[in-house]
Amino acid sequence: MEKRIVIIGAGVAGNNVLLFLLENRKDEKITVLKKEEIAYFSTCGIMYPLQEVHGLTLKNLVLKEAKAYVDQGVDFRTSIEVTGINLDENSIDAGGEKLNYDVLVIATGKKPFIPEISGTELEGVCTISNEIDAELTEKAIKDEKKKNAVVIGGGMIGLGAAIALLNKNKKVTVIEKNSHLMPAILDPDMSALVKDRLEEIGIKFIIDKPATSINGNGKVEGVTAVDEEIQADIAILTAGVSPNVDLARNAGVDIGELGGIVTGPGLHVKRNGKYLSNVYAAGDCIEIIDGVTNRSMLCQMGSAGAAEAKVVADNTLGGSSVFEPCFAPTSIPVAGLNIATVGITSSKAAEYGIQVIEGKATKIARSGYFPGVKNITLKMLFDTTGRLVGAQAISGEPVAERMNTLMYAIKNGMNAKEMLYMPRVFDASVALLVDVTINAITDALKKM
Numbered sequence: 167m168e169k170r171i172v173i174i175g176a177g178v179a180g181n182n183v184l185l186f187l188l189e190n191r192k193d194e195k196i197t198v199l200k201k202e203e204i205a206y207f208s209t210c211g212i213m214y215p216l217q218e219v220h221g222l223t224l225k226n227l228v229l230k231e232a233k234a235y236v237d238q239g240v241d242f243r244t245s246i247e248v249t250g251i252n253l254d255e256n257s258i259d260a261g262g263e264k265l266n267y268d269v270l271v272i273a274t275g276k277k278p279f280i281p282e283i284s285g286t287e288l289e290g291v292c293t294i295s296n297e298i299d300a301e302l303t304e305k306a307i308k309d310e311k312k313k314n315a316v317v318i319g320g321g322m323i324g325l326g327a328a329i330a331l332l333n334k335n336k337k338v339t340v341i342e343k344n345s346h347l348m349p350a351i352l353d354p355d356m357s358a359l360v361k362d363r364l365e366e367i368g369i370k371f372i373i374d375k376p377a378t379s380i381n382g383n384g385k386v387e388g389v390t391a392v393d394e395e396i397q398a399d400i401a402i403l404t405a406g407v408s409p410n411v412d413l414a415r416n417a418g419v420d421i422g423e424l425g426g427i428v429t430g431p432g433l434h435v436k437r438n439g440k441y442l443s444n445v446y447a448a449g450d451c452i453e454i455i456d457g458v459t460n461r462s463m464l465c466q467m468g469s470a471g472a473a474e475a476k477v478v479a480d481n482t483l484g485g486s487s488v489f490e491p492c493f494a495p496t497s498i499p500v501a502g503l504n505i506a507t508v509g510i511t512s513s514k515a516a517e518y519g520i521q522v523i524e525g526k527a528t529k530i531a532r533s534g535y536f537p538g539v540k541n542i543t544l545k546m547l548f549d550t551t552g553r554l555v556g557a558q559a560i561s562g563e564p565v566a567e568r569m570n571t572l573m574y575a576i577k578n579g580m581n582a583k584e585m586l587y588m589p590r591v592f593d594a595s596v597a598l599l600v601d602v603t604i605n606a607i608t609d610a611l612k613k614m
């Protein structure tokens with residue numbers, strides 16, 4: 167009998183499981199169910215239309231319509247909610263129908279974290295997590311009657327939203343409850359470079375204070391951060407995302423301390439502490455292992471979801487792939503600056519009792535004889551044995567590939583001296599002969 171594979175959810179994770187299965191399947195019957203209408207939408211691209219860059223619209227971010235999958239024999243169901251999973255019967259409930267599976271993949275993703283403050287239901291409060299709320303947010307941003315905006319949460323998505331609002335001539339204030347912007351990926355000194363840049367272009371900040379209420383009568387009129395009220399007719403909530411695990415939890419799947427589905431090396435889920443051999447999970451809804459701390463983490467990046475999807479798909483087809491501990495490589499453009507990070511920050515190191523030695527350098531990113539060359543600031547964190555455990559780079563030049571290289575160095579346990587004494591590729595158009603990496607390592611070695 168053909169193997170019945172059911173995938174719940176089709177964001178980055180569900181779609182990539184499906185795409186990999188389609189490349190490698192034999193005679194499996196594949197069913198995919200998702201709540202939204204579009205089969206595959208690029209959530210990662212949402213900021214481009216919101217900021218009106220590259221001439222992109224939200225419609226351009228449709229990567230696949232359901233028909234493309236149906237034509238390949240997939241039972242792809244959109245606009246449908248899965249309401250229950252029965253792990254004993256190997257079945258799910260959706261749209262009044264019971265569907266049996268031999269293998270189940272849970273890829274239910276994320277939901278925007280809504281802080282417990284008053285006023286989140288008011289008209290003018292927006293979130294940015296998928297094509298549906300992005301469309302509503304886009305309308306609010308483009309509404310010329312709305313002049314004042316507050317963004318609650320100064321992480322990657324919040325800062326992207328702030329720029330989108332500024333581009334439409336709104337007066338923008340970002341409220342961040344932590345002591346610096348992008349606290350999940352940047353140290354305070356690196357974060358200050360981003361804040362300086364955003365202040366230069368006109369964004370205001372309230373830092374180290376939480377938003378305590380959204381005020382208004384039916385619609386947003388202001389936002390209070392402890393003792394300050396800012397006038398606003400739009401409030402964008404970008405205070406993070408939570409794993410969407412209600413369905414899994416109700417079915418009895420184990421949920422971890424960070425609120426995500428607990429997964430093992432092969433991305434099987436657990437029930438009562440025991441792995442289920444035919445149920446997997448992938449994407450923003452799962453907890454994985456942090457490669458530096460060896461503790462559970464929520465990565466919640468499309469890049470991680472796509473890598474997890476390959477492991478799940480391979481194992482679904484009978485393979486024995488293992489998802490490697492993750493170093494959370496991240497890259498994001500903010501107002502002409504490219505920010506890329508990998509591994510742990512100083513504050514995460516402190517949280518886990520890892521003492522770090524930092525090395526930092528700023529210089530031009532590539533040979534000065536090229537017109538318009540920009541600076542790069544690179545910060546590298548080493549543990550007391552000299553092993554690289556984290557890096558953060560900010561530049562007007564591309565930095566993402568540098569982070570991938572440093573990720574491999576972290577993964578392979580390279581130490582500062584090994585990195586310093588290995589010859590590096592020299593291409594004058596992308597780096598210097600004595601590159602910023604060498605200066606940052608040298609700076610750290612002086613302190614070891």
Ligand SMILES: Cc1cc2nc3c(=O)[nH]c(=O)nc-3n(C[C@H](O)[C@H](O)[C@H](O)COP(=O)(O)OP(=O)(O)OC[C@H]3O[C@@H](n4cnc5c(N)ncnc54)[C@H](O)[C@@H]3O)c2cc1C
Pocket residue numbers: 174175176177178179180199200201202209210211212213246247248249273274275276277294295296323410413448449450451466467468469470471497
């Ligand atoms: C603005 C923005 C920019 C981003 N930029 C980047 C980037 O540059 N790089 C990067 O790596 N990451 C980026 N991310 C993160 C990335 O988008 C997410 O990690 C990724 O989308 C998560 O995919 P997912 O499949 O796990 O979950 P989701 O995209 O949340 O998909 C979950 C799916 O599950 C379905 N579902 C849930 N419950 C049910 C149910 N009961 N029944 C049926 N279906 C259900 C939903 O309908 C949906 O289809 C960005 C995120 C945002 C919001």
